[in-house]
Amino acid sequence: MAYKSNLQRVLSEKKFAVTAEIGPPKGSDPGKIRKKAELLKGYADAFNITDNQTAVVRLSSMGGSFILLNSGLEPIMQMSCRDRNRIALQSDVLGAVSVGVRNILFMTGDHQSFGNHPGAKGVYDLDSIQLIKIVKDMRDLGVFQSGDKILAGIPDVFIGGTANPFADPLDFRVDRLEKKIIAGADFIQTQSVYNLDKFKMWMDEVYSRGLDKKVFILAGVTPLKSVKMVERMKFHVPGVDIPDEIYKRMINTPDPKSEGYNVSLELIDEIKKIKGVSGIHITALFWEDIIPKLVRESGFYPRP
Amino acid sequence: MKSMIITKQKEIKNILDLVGEGPVFIVGCSECATLCNTGGEKEVKEMKKIFEDKKIDVSGFVILDPACHFLNDKRILKNYRNEIGNAKIVLVLACGNGVQTVAELIQDIDVVSGTDALFLGEIKRLGDFERRCNLCGECIVDLFDGLCPLSRCPKSMLNGPCGGSINGKCEISEDFDCVWDLIFKRLKDGNNLHRLKDIVEPKDWSKSVEMGRRI
Numbered sequence: 001m002a003y004k005s006n007l008q009r010v011l012s013e014k015k016f017a018v019t020a021e022i023g024p025p026k027g028s029d030p031g032k033i034r035k036k037a038e039l040l041k042g043y044a045d046a047f048n049i050t051d052n053q054t055a056v057v058r059l060s061s062m063g064g065s066f067i068l069l070n071s072g073l074e075p076i077m078q079m080s081c082r083d084r085n086r087i088a089l090q091s092d093v094l095g096a097v098s099v100g101v102r103n104i105l106f107m108t109g110d111h112q113s114f115g116n117h118p119g120a121k122g123v124y125d126l127d128s129i130q131l132i133k134i135v136k137d138m139r140d141l142g143v144f145q146s147g148d149k150i151l152a153g154i155p156d157v158f159i160g161g162t163a164n165p166f167a168d169p170l171d172f173r174v175d176r177l178e179k180k181i182i183a184g185a186d187f188i189q190t191q192s193v194y195n196l197d198k199f200k201m202w203m204d205e206v207y208s209r210g211l212d213k214k215v216f217i218l219a220g221v222t223p224l225k226s227v228k229m230v231e232r233m234k235f236h237v238p239g240v241d242i243p244d245e246i247y248k249r250m251i252n253t254p255d256p257k258s259e260g261y262n263v264s265l266e267l268i269d270e271i272k273k274i275k276g277v278s279g280i281h282i283t284a285l286f287w288e289d290i291i292p293k294l295v296r297e298s299g300f301y302p303r304p
Numbered sequence: 305m306k307s308m309i310i311t312k313q314k315e316i317k318n319i320l321d322l323v324g325e326g327p328v329f330i331v332g333c334s335e336c337a338t339l340c341n342t343g344g345e346k347e348v349k350e351m352k353k354i355f356e357d358k359k360i361d362v363s364g365f366v367i368l369d370p371a372c373h374f375l376n377d378k379r380i381l382k383n384y385r386n387e388i389g390n391a392k393i394v395l396v397l398a399c400g401n402g403v404q405t406v407a408e409l410i411q412d413i414d415v416v417s418g419t420d421a422l423f424l425g426e427i428k429r430l431g432d433f434e435r436r437c438n439l440c441g442e443c444i445v446d447l448f449d450g451l452c453p454l455s456r457c458p459k460s461m462l463n464g465p466c467g468g469s470i471n472g473k474c475e476i477s478e479d480f481d482c483v484w485d486l487i488f489k490r491l492k493d494g495n496n497l498h499r500l501k502d503i504v505e506p507k508d509w510s511k512s513v514e515m516g517r518r519i
Contacts, residue, residue: 108459113458114476122459125507126506130504133503166466181349239467
């Protein structure tokens with residue numbers, strides 16, 4: 001079978017996948033991304049390029065994805081519904097595919113009030129589920145949302161979505177995942193996992209409904225680098241669930257950096273045993289250089 | 305409870321900048337702005353007192369009934385021709401509609417707004433208002449058991465909730481409820497959760513650009 005991307009190949013061959021996030025710089029220098037690419041090459045199957053995450057302006061995910069392609073890495077281009085309407089979103093899907101992007105991850109996006117331009121107008125013409133369905137229809141039916149036919153080049157995209165197993169109302173989270181799958185998601189990257197009990201409960205429901213056969217689920221892993229970071233994540237970042245046990249380990253240790261790393265290793269070790277999980281997605285915020293070590297010591301190197 | 309255009313009075317400093325040295329003629333409204341405590345008789349008289357304390361002349365005032373009624377305003381304002389003629393600024397304490405109806409009728413004097421219109425909302429109790437409608441042109445609350453995520457979710461999500469809904473509160477402020485949590489609970493209580501199974505299609509915004517309507 002001809003795969004759309006390396007990521008799809010690894011997942012389809014039932015190999016435990018590893019993806020990693022690369023945050024673009026606050027400026028137009030491609031060197032920053034090239035440097036990270038050099039460092040991370042070979043340590044993941046594909047690399048997310050974020051789309052102005054937390055509503056802070058950075059180099060665009062399309063530009064960043066193009067830089068990765070030129071460095072020989074496979075991008076997962078992120079696209080949020082916050083800043084573009086359905087015309088721009090569909091157009092950018094075509095543009096990205098035209099330069100070689102094959103994995104795109106769609107999300108509704110962090111609200112602009114969290115970012116550095118809180119006065120910006122949030123677009124939110126679509127939500128993530130609607131956008132995923134539109135791109136699936138572009139790919140599988142060859143039509144735009146309007147119903148007009150795509151005339152020159154059907155975008156053959158491996159479609160990604162996100163899921164947060166820790167947000168409320170908990171009872172609706174698997175139903176909503178199923179909605180995303182029906183809309184057209186091929187793979188899912190979850191919110192960073194710290195609360196293993198909650199994650200296992202969610203995965204148990206996913207597995208018992210057979211949803212892991214319909215979508216590849218990659219569990220989010222974010223190494224904690226400092227006490228400041230764990231406090232920000234625990235108390236201020238919406239949708240992140242850090243149990244007191246991990247929090248206490250981080251504040252009681254003389255070396256938070258290595259303790260945070262150990263926590264991640266332990267979490268990965270547990271996550272890979274959970275039925276239905278197809279891989280991990282590492283988001284090492286401002287700590288990308290830890291990724292090679294983490295991937296090696298988790299036993300995921302070399303990549304297939 | 306009643307639904308209406310919810311306004312908030314601008315900061316006094318801001319209003320003083322707008323009116324300059326006066327003299328000022330003040331216009332209030334008997335409906336929404338009265339119930340919001342932004343432009344009823346009480347607030348108009350308080351504003352008059354603030355101006356007079358600052359030695360800014362007030363040539364007169366009127367409470368329109370309501371400010372958005374063109375022909376009615378025309379009739380009432382005729383009785384205030386002299387007071388308006390003595391003013392350099394007309395300050396309107398009503399909604400964005402009220403101020404424009406007044407501006408249409410008073411052509412030769414600057415008309416300014418002393419309020420900011422916030423939303424079409426509900427008066428939950430005295431002094432407590434919540435957004436309920438964005439006037440989007442095509443009501444879809446039937447899909448959500450009578451609640452509107454378009455106006456009440458800051459991301460206007462039609463297939464929510466997003467990953468930031470925690471303990472029934474919205475991620476952008478703990479002060480207000482996540483409408484998607486409310487929708488979920490209401491449908492669950494009524495054994496109607498199956499209604500959330502279908503993907504809600506993107507909104508048809510062409511319905512939202514009506515610029516007028518004649519019966």
